[in-house]
Amino acid sequence: MPRLDRIALISDVHGNLTALEAVLRDIEDRGIERIYNLGDFVGKGPRGREVIDRCRERCPVNILGNWDDFLPDPARTYDNEAMRWWLAQLGPGQGDWLRALPFCHDLLMSGRRIRLFHASATSVHHRVSFDHDGEQFAGMFANTAATGDRNPAPTVVGYGDTHDPFYEVGPGGRTLFNTGSVGNSMDDPTPVYAILEGVLDSPEPASFGVQFVRVPCDLEAELAEAARLGMPELDGYVSELRHGIYRARSTPVYHRKG
Structure with a gap:
């Protein structure tokens, strides 16, 4: 039997350095060397700058998330105090690094074509939840302008974004899974990540x-x-980290310049 390789998949750290360090220690204790990050390094939590630095050190693959795209977008200005605060936490050049990240990453493992992205096959801003329909399921395996039309279609897709880990096998044996969130986990607030083995x-x-x-x-x-850093929306963050209950605010308030 060939030796099996393992890849740790982390996603949605959202500035939570404590959770990231705990997960990195667990990955190291398991002897896993490859760590791929499926995006959303920043926002929600207080230490986006430090999270970016650690992931650049430890992750050979880093993928664009929706927060990574819109938060440092130079064409946007924010009325929301928290958005301005999270943006101000980024270090020099980090916003440019985030927005230049690749949309997806393809790999081959045990005869399966695997594609990893943040939210969906079409956009980091298009959300697909665990209770999707058949059309949405099929769309996750499509080759699109965002993923690259010339790539072979995947048979396995892994993504993040919804902070809700699940695993599903659909028609033709196609497998869809969500890694859950390291820094902002739903329902059970305990940080969660995924391991691919093959x-x-x-x-x-x-x-x-x-x-x-x-x-x-x-x-x-x-x-x-x-609290020490004076992060805005602290009450909402307390609700999320202690109880896995999301704050009421959903869509950031911004204006596009020009």
């Missing part, structure tokens, strides 16, 4: 698995740091 770069069928891992950490320490 024979990397192999076109031949072999053992293949997707595992989800919950990693307890001191979320109160992250809340204390947010």
Whole structure:
């Protein structure tokens, strides 16, 4: 039996450095060397700058998320105090680095064509939840202008964005899974990430698995740091990190210049 490779998939860290460090330690303890990040490094939490620095150090693959695209967009100005605060936390050049990240990443593992992106096959701003219909499921496997029309269509798709981990097998054996969120997890606020296991770069069928891992950490320490730094919308962040209950605000308020 060939040796199985493992890749850790993290997503939606959202400036939560405490959760990221706990997950990175767990990944290291498991002896996993490859870590791919599916986007949304910033916003919601207090330490986007530090999260970007750590992910640039540890992750050979980093993918664009919706927050990574709109928060540092130079064509937008914000009426929302929190948006201005999160933007101000970015270090020199980090906004440009975020917006230049690739939309998706394709790989081959155990004979399966795997595609990773943040939210959907069409846009980082198009959300597909776990209770999608058949048309939405099929659309996640489509080649689009965003993914690259000349790429082979995937048989496995992994994504983040909704902060809600799940695994589904549909028609033709196509597999769709969501990694959940490291820094802003739904319902169960315990940070979660995924592990892919199989024979990397192999076109031949072999053992293949997707595992989800919950990693307890001191979320109160992250809340204390947010309070120390004077982060806006702290009450909403407390609700999310302690109870997995999202704040009422959903869509950021911004104006486009010009």
